[in-house]
Amino acid sequence: MTRYIRRAAVFCALLLFALLVNATRVQVLHADAYDDNPANRRDTIARYHQPRGDILVDDRPVTGSRDTGEHLRYERTYADGPLYAPVTGFASQEYGTTLLEHTEDGLLAGTDPLLQPLPLWNDFTRSRNAGGDVVTTIHPAAQRAAYEGLRSRKGAVAAVEPSTGRILALVSVPSYDPELLSGNGAAARRAWARLNADPDRPMLNRAVRQTYPPGSTFKVVTAAAALDAGTVTDLDAPTDSPDPYTLPGTTTRLTNASRGCADASVREAFTWSCNTVFAKLGVTTGLTDLTATAEGFGFNEEGLRVPFPVARSTFDTTMDRAQLALSSIGQYNTRATPLQMAMVAAAVADNGHVREPYLVERTTRASGGTVSAAGPGQSRRAMYPSTAQRMRDLMRGVVEEGTGTNAAIRGAVVGGKTGTAQHGIGNSGTPYAWFVSWAQGDGDAEAKVAVAVVVEDAAAGRREISGGGTAAPIAKAVMEAVLRP
Amino acid sequence: MSKAGISLATADPPTPTVPLPRRRGIELALIVLAVLLSVYGYCAVGFARNGSVPPGAAGYGAGLGVLALVAHLAVRLRAPWADPLPLPIAVLLNGLGLVLIYRLDLETPGDKAAPTQLVWSTLGVALFIAVVLLLRDHRVLRRFTRVCAVSGLVLLTAPILFPPVNGARIWIRVAGLSIQPGEFAKVLLAVFFAAYLAENRGALTYAGRRFWRLRLPTGRVLGPIVAVWLVSVGVLVLERDLGTSLLFFGLFVVVLYVATGRTGWLAVGLLLASLGAVAVGRLEPHVHSRIETWLNPFASIEAGEGPNQLAQSLFAFAEGGLLGTGLGLGHSVLIGFAVKSDFILATAGEELGLVGLSAIFLLYGLLVERGYRTGLALRDPFGRLLAVGLAAIVALQVFVIAGGVTGLIPLTGMAMPFLAQGGSSVVTNWAIVALLVRLSDSARRGDGRPAPGGSGGGAGS
Numbered sequence: 044m045t046r047y048i049r050r051a052a053v054f055c056a057l058l059l060f061a062l063l064v065n066a067t068r069v070q071v072l073h074a075d076a077y078d079d080n081p082a083n084r085r086d087t088i089a090r091y092h093q094p095r096g097d098i099l100v101d102d103r104p105v106t107g108s109r110d111t112g113e114h115l116r117y118e119r120t121y122a123d124g125p126l127y128a129p130v131t132g133f134a135s136q137e138y139g140t141t142l143l144e145h146t147e148d149g150l151l152a153g154t155d156p157l158l159q160p161l162p163l164w165n166d167f168t169r170s171r172n173a174g175g176d177v178v179t180t181i182h183p184a185a186q187r188a189a190y191e192g193l194r195s196r197k198g199a200v201a202a203v204e205p206s207t208g209r210i211l212a213l214v215s216v217p218s219y220d221p222e223l224l225s226g227n228g229a230a231a232r233r234a235w236a237r238l239n240a241d242p243d244r245p246m247l248n249r250a251v252r253q254t255y256p257p258g259s260t261f262k263v264v265t266a267a268a269a270l271d272a273g274t275v276t277d278l279d280a281p282t283d284s285p286d287p288y289t290l291p292g293t294t295t296r297l298t299n300a301s302r303g304c305a306d307a308s309v310r311e312a313f314t315w316s317c318n319t320v321f322a323k324l325g326v327t328t329g330l331t332d333l334t335a336t337a338e339g340f341g342f343n344e345e346g347l348r349v350p351f352p353v354a355r356s357t358f359d360t361t362m363d364r365a366q367l368a369l370s371s372i373g374q375y376n377t378r379a380t381p382l383q384m385a386m387v388a389a390a391v392a393d394n395g396h397v398r399e400p401y402l403v404e405r406t407t408r409a410s411g412g413t414v415s416a417a418g419p420g421q422s423r424r425a426m427y428p429s430t431a432q433r434m435r436d437l438m439r440g441v442v443e444e445g446t447g448t449n450a451a452i453r454g455a456v457v458g459g460k461t462g463t464a465q466h467g468i469g470n471s472g473t474p475y476a477w478f479v480s481w482a483q484g485d486g487d488a489e490a491k492v493a494v495a496v497v498v499e500d501a502a503a504g505r506r507e508i509s510g511g512g513t514a515a516p517i518a519k520a521v522m523e524a525v526l527r528p
Numbered sequence: 529m530s531k532a533g534i535s536l537a538t539a540d541p542p543t544p545t546v547p548l549p550r551r552r553g554i555e556l557a558l559i560v561l562a563v564l565l566s567v568y569g570y571c572a573v574g575f576a577r578n579g580s581v582p583p584g585a586a587g588y589g590a591g592l593g594v595l596a597l598v599a600h601l602a603v604r605l606r607a608p609w610a611d612p613l614p615l616p617i618a619v620l621l622n623g624l625g626l627v628l629i630y631r632l633d634l635e636t637p638g639d640k641a642a643p644t645q646l647v648w649s650t651l652g653v654a655l656f657i658a659v660v661l662l663l664r665d666h667r668v669l670r671r672f673t674r675v676c677a678v679s680g681l682v683l684l685t686a687p688i689l690f691p692p693v694n695g696a697r698i699w700i701r702v703a704g705l706s707i708q709p710g711e712f713a714k715v716l717l718a719v720f721f722a723a724y725l726a727e728n729r730g731a732l733t734y735a736g737r738r739f740w741r742l743r744l745p746t747g748r749v750l751g752p753i754v755a756v757w758l759v760s761v762g763v764l765v766l767e768r769d770l771g772t773s774l775l776f777f778g779l780f781v782v783v784l785y786v787a788t789g790r791t792g793w794l795a796v797g798l799l800l801a802s803l804g805a806v807a808v809g810r811l812e813p814h815v816h817s818r819i820e821t822w823l824n825p826f827a828s829i830e831a832g833e834g835p836n837q838l839a840q841s842l843f844a845f846a847e848g849g850l851l852g853t854g855l856g857l858g859h860s861v862l863i864g865f866a867v868k869s870d871f872i873l874a875t876a877g878e879e880l881g882l883v884g885l886s887a888i889f890l891l892y893g894l895l896v897e898r899g900y901r902t903g904l905a906l907r908d909p910f911g912r913l914l915a916v917g918l919a920a921i922v923a924l925q926v927f928v929i930a931g932g933v934t935g936l937i938p939l940t941g942m943a944m945p946f947l948a949q950g951g952s953s954v955v956t957n958w959a960i961v962a963l964l965v966r967l968s969d970s971a972r973r974g975d976g977r978p979a980p981g982g983s984g985g986g987a988g989s
Contacts, residue, residue, distance in 0.1 A: 045904055047786040048916055052900035054782070055923035059893045062927060063886055065936040069845045070882040077846030082829040082839065085847055085859050169853060 089171060091115040091136060096151040096174030096409065098131050098143055100181045106131060115227060119144075124220035126190050129199075129213045129248045130181055130402065132351070133221035137231050142248065143177060143402065144221075146350040150175040150406050150414065157414050173409035180209035180404045180417075184524035185492070189214040192517030198498035199249035201382040202521050205389035205481060205490045208398030208420045210349060212494070212521055213382070215253075219245040251353045254378035255497050258464030259316045259510070260477045261373030263387055265325050266313060266437060268336035270430040274328045278310045278433060288319035291364035297322055300463070301446075313437045314445035316461060318372045325371020326364050333371065334360050339425035340387050340397060342379070349382070349402045356383040373464060384479045384495035391438060391458065392481035392490035395431035396422050438480070447478065449515035455526055456483045456490075459518065461510030475499055478514035482522035492525040494518045551612040552604050558616035559600055563593045566623025569855055573631045576856030582630075591646065592623050595653045602657040606664070607969035611902060614968070617895045618656075618961045621946035622649050622954065624888070627855070628875050629949050632868050635861035641868050641949045648951030652958030659962035666966050670910050673723040677756050680716035683709035684763045697767040698941075710772050711943070711952035714921055715959050718779060720756065722913035725787035729909060732788050768814055771932070771942030775924045777801060782920040783913055786903075815938075822938035837863050841871050841933045844878040845885075852881025868949040870941050873933050889930070892945070896923040899964050905971035915967045918960050 069077070077083065094108035094117045105127045107120040119134040121127065132142025140148050149155035151174045158172035159165050165172065182202070189200035193216040202212035223234035238246050247253060269275045275282075286305035287296040297318055304317035312320035325333055337358035338344070347353040359366065359376040369375035379387075382400060390397045399420035406414040426434070438458025441447040447459040462477030481493040496514040567589040574582030582588075596619045603610050626649065630642040663669070669676075686709050690700045699706045725732065732750065765773055781797035784790075808815050820827065825838045835843065844860040847853060858878035863871045877885045899919025903912045925945050932939035943953035945960075 044786060044789070044909065044912060047789045048900055048903045048912065051782050051786050051916055051920065052897065055896050055900070055920065056893070058923055058927040059889055059896075061936060062889055062930050062934070065931070065934050066845070066877070066882055066885050066889070069842055069934050070849055070877065070885070073842075074846040074849050077843050080826070080829070080835075080839075080843065082826075082835040083843040083847075084862060085843065088859055 087136075088115060090152055090154075091117050093117065093153060093171060093173060095119060095134060096153070096176045098127075098147075098151075099176055099178045100127065100130075100186070101183045102178070103183070104176070106134075111226070119222065119225040121220065121222045124222050125218035126186060126214075127181070128218045128221050128246075129215040129250050130179060130186075131221060132248075133224045135221075135224040135231065135235075136227040138224055138235055142351045143179070146348075147177045147403065147406065150177065155414075158408060175409060175414055176407045178404045178407065179402055180204075180211065181213070181402070182211040182525055184527070185212040185521045186214060188212075188520040188524040189494075189496070189517060190216065190218075192496075192520045193498065196498050196500045196513075197243065198496065198500065198514075199253065199381045200494065200496050200517060200521060201250045201380070201385040202492055202494040202525070203382075203385050203389050203398075203400050205393035205396075205398070205493045208389075208400045208422075209404070209417075210382075210400050210402045211492060211525060213248075213250045213402070215247065215249040217241075217243050217245045249497070250381045251349065251351070252380070254354050254356055254380050254383075255475050255477075255499075256377060256464040256466050257373040257379040257384055258462035258475065258477050259318070259321075259373060260384055260387070260460050260462035260479045260495070261371070261377055261379070262313060262316065262321045263391060263434065263438070263460050263479065264337050264340055264342075265321050265328070265333065265371045266309065267391070267426045267430055267434055268333045269309070269324050269328045270433055271336060271426050272328050272332040274324065274332075275309050277308075278437065279308045281306045281308050282312070282320055282324070284312075284317075284320045284323045286317075286319045288322055288368075290322070290368050291326060293365045295365065297368070310437060310440060313460075314440045316441075316446050321372050322368035326368050328371075330360070330362060330367050333367070334358060336426065339423065340390060341383055347399070349400050351402075353382055353400075354380050356380050373462060381495045381497050384477070384497075385493050388438075388458075388460075388479040388481045388495060389490075389493035390425045391431055391434045392483070392493050393431075394428045395424050395426040397425045398422050442480070446509070446511040447480070447515050449511050450478065450480050450519040450522070452482060452519060452523055452526065454485050455522070456485070457481070457519075457522065459515065461515065463509050473500065476510050476513040478510045478518045480515075480518045480522065482526055484526045487526075492522050494521045496521075550608050552600075552608060555603065555610075555612035555615060556600055558612065559596045559619055560593075562616045562620035562623060563589060563596055565620060566592055566627060569624060569627040570630065572854070573627060573634070573856040576854055577634060588626070588630075591650075592619070592626070595619075595650060599653050599656055599660075602660045603965060606660050607965055609969045609972040610965045611898050611968035611972065613898050614895055614961045614964050617891050618946060618958065621888070621891060622652070622958075624876075625872065625944075625947035625949075625954075628872055628947060629868050631856050631879075632861060632872075632875060634856070644951070645949055645954065648954045649958075651951070652955040655955055656958045656962040656965075659959060660965060663962075663966055666911055666914065666963065666970060667908060669719050669914070670723045670726070673720055673727075676716040676720040676723070677752075680713040680720060681756065681759055681763075683713040683716070684759075684767075687767055688763070692768075698769045698772070705951075708950065708952040710767075710769055711950075711956040712959075714772075714775065714779075714956055715918075715963070717756070717776065718783075718917035718921060719914060721780060721783045722910055722917050724752065725783060726908070726910040726913050729787050732784075765808060765812075768812075770808075770815060770818070770940035771928050774928050774940055775921065775942070777804075778924045779917055779920050783917045786916050787909070787913055818938045818940065822935065825935055837866060837871065838933070838935060838939055840864065841874040842935055844874040845934060848878040848881045848885070850882050852877075852879050852884055855879045866941075869943060870929060870939075870948065871933050872944050872948045873930055876947070877934075888947070889926070892922060892926045895919075895961075895964075896926075898968065902964060902968040902971050906967060907971075911967055911970060915964065915971075918964055918967075921960060922957075 097104035098106045105122050108117040109120050111118050115136050132144045134140045134144040153172040153174040189212045200214040203210050224231050287298045289296050299317050301315040304319050342356045342358040356379040366375050370377045405416040442450050442457045442459045446461040450459045459480030464475040466472045476498040479495045481490045483490040496517045498513045570588050571581050629645050633640045633642050687697045687700050693699050698708050784793050809819050821838050828836045840863040860875040860878045896919045899915050903915035906912045929942040929944050931937040943950040945957040
């Protein structure tokens with residue numbers, strides 16, 4: 044019997060051995076594949092097990108984390124959620140992340156390898172780093188001024204610092220409270236459904252993700268192109284421009300909202316926003332030069348990120364002369380984001396330099412140590428410095444005596460350009476009111492802020508829509524907020 | 529095996545002339561170590577979860593310590609030559625099981641299982657002490673051969689009268705307590721198999737007709753045992769207690785093989801097992817789905833229904849990796865309702881890692897090995913077969929459930945001995961350890977006294 048007992052014992056030993064081999068297979072050989080299986084919730088649980096890092100505006104967090112005690116433990120909270128939604132985006136347990144919450148997710152969630160004290164340290168300790176903080180370039184007073192300026196109107200504001208490209212304000216109205224989407228319960232699902240069904244699209248970031256026909260604000264680009272190309276040498280010389288202007292090769296007649304545009308000088312035409320003069324000027328300057336200048340400002344550029352992607356602003360490169368005439372006054376296929384138009388104004392204010400806009404000043408560990416800091420962004424020349432100088436004169440004229448007097452600020456030099464953009468089939472839509480501007484305090488060595496405001500304003504009567512009347516006061520409030528010591 | 533007919537002439541170990549050391553001191557030291565390890569685990573959970581020693585740590589340690597010490601005193605008093613390993617191993621596994629269940633209780637605030645488990649563990653230790661104190665000689669059990677068979681079958685069939693729980697009819701509920709009578713039947717049928725086979729070894733080995741190379745015993749000899757076995761397996765299939773039916777099958781084949789030394793029985797057993805498995809797998813939807821899940825544990829994920837229990841269990845093991853997440857820091861609770869019972873090993877695998885899991889397997893392996901060693905050292909065939917049967921029960925239990933939750937074999941419900949939530953299982957396994965202690969005491973006593981009742985000795989002694 045002894046022999047058979049031994050054999051039975053060996054059999055049991057083999058069973059045990061099979062268990063050990065199989066455990067090694069599961070826990071070591073296949074472990075990575077199992078860990079990476081999307082149905083494995085451990086990564087999600089670990090992700091929400093610690094509070095998320097914060098997004099800071101002027102050293103004050105505009106985000107927070109709430110301990111729910113649930114399985115996915117920490118939920119995102121937002122201070123002034125609707126105000127900063129176009130900057131922060133949302134961080135939802137159910138619907139993922141957007142905007143800064145998305146592009147800086149690794150840092151905020153603590154998974155970014157840059158947060159590790161030593162390479163491979165976390166692989167060894169199995170720990171997660173505390174989430175780091177993201178310090179934005181946003182100027183809280185400017186942001187609030189823009190948001191409150193728009194109030195219940197539909198529209199967007201983008202403001203940048205011309206000398207650096209720092210984004211000072213990014214506002215889109217109507218907005219939403221990202222906190223509604225933070226959790227994973229029924230309330231979050233209801234909010235998600237409601238926000239997505241809303242025809243006003245509150246989750247659309249109009250400042251960077253929506254393009255509009257820029258209307259007369261595009262005359263800044265046309266004028267700069269004409270000056271750079273030498274089409275215009277004397278701003279005060281009368282131009283040979285008919286009123287109305289028949290678009291080349293067509294019988295379509297272009298008219299003006301202002302009087303006295305026939306043969307007006309470029310300065311007068313800019314100040315009073317004469318369509319006829321600039322349509323003709325664009326045609327005279329030509330598609331090649333106009334395209335070069337527009338692209339110098341950033342039109343047609345793919346892949347701009349601030350760090351989240353910005354919609355591409357377009358200037359058509361294959362047009363006949365009639366289409367070019369319309370494009371020169373910001374109609375036809377020309378479309379721009381508010382941020383793009385703020386960059387146009389900033390380039391004028393900064394001697395023709397276009398600075399790449401950015402929203403993240405620096406990122407830090409939870410302990411405060413800097414992880415990364417914004418360096419000098421890429422800069423390129425959109426126009427000659429002499430052209431920029433003359434463009435500043437033109438824009439100052441608009442505010443001092445033209446269509447943009449509503450933007451004038453005591454104790455500061457302000458330049459601007461109004462716009463009223465037709466859109467819709469047969470221009471049937473309520474026009475968009477635009478205002479782009481920059482401001483330089485009397486004591487300042489350089490312009491401190493450039494801003495673009497667009498108001499879609501379906502509520503106001505059509506006649507009242509004008510850049511000077513509707514959009515300029517908002518721009519003024521934003522500029523004042525930045526200039527205020 | 530070529531001289532199968534004279535295999536019984538194989539020499540058993542000679543009777544030792546010098547008394548073996550009793551090694552009770554070693555047992556005590558190991559028990560202290562086992563209790564300390566359990567308390568350490570308990571504290572580790574507390575530190576991981578709240579950064580402090582859990583409030584019940586002292587009570588937990590004292591409770592476990594007192595139970596273990598009383599058991600040790602009983603052994604010292606009535607089984608002084610017993611193997612010093614089984615009791616500390618049982619204490620450590622039971623203690624670790626309580627830690628794991630306590631740890632999972634933290635995730636399920638509405639469902640506290642650890643206190644109940646502690647009560648059952650106490651009952652188990654009480655049974656252990658009772659067996660060690662009252663059962664002075666294991667050969668007494670041979671008088672109860674038929675009682676064991678009948679009561680075993682009654683216990684197995686009883687749950688048919690009660691409603692099924694989670695698809696299996698293996699529970700009976702009395703006054704708020706749910707008992708799995710099939711668990712107790714394990715020991716009873718092991719005793720029956722051992723006693724019956726020890727009695728009829730000669731007839732099983734030599735009598736009967738030759739059939740090809742296999743010599744079939746007469747139906748009169750084989751009949752009762754095959755009947756008991758068939759009924760038990762049949763009943764379990766009806767109750768959908770697949771793990772236990774697998775266990776009985778394996779136990780029967782192992783004990784029959786050891787009793788007769790006939791490899792042919794293994795072949796017949798395997799053939800029957802394959803036929804049964806194929807038939808059940810084809811016909812029974814419950815089993816069929818288990819096999820499907822085993823073949824492709826992630827099918828439900830691909831079908832968009834989320835991970836099933838086996839997939840969650842594999843995720844837990846994988847998360848543990850080599851060193852584990854640390855006690856209290858895993859997420860095995862994602863497995864769902866059976867996490868404290870059938871799937872308790874996944875928590876051990878996730879939080880203690882492959883290292884901890886291997887240690888647990890080796891503890892079981894050691895317990896099984898001590899059982900076989902006792903079998904080898906004993907003189908009487910009944911004792912030897914009983915020791916082998918008990919060791920095989922432990923080994924098969926571990927293999928069936930551990931293999932199931934790690935995806936080695938199709939999953940069949942079964943409790944991990946001592947670790948899993950389940951009162952019947954804990955009590956039964958304490959009874960198994962008690963019998964092993966009693967058997968090893970006889971084996972190591974080495975006084976060579978003749979077996980009372982005489983017929984047992986076998987050719988070798």
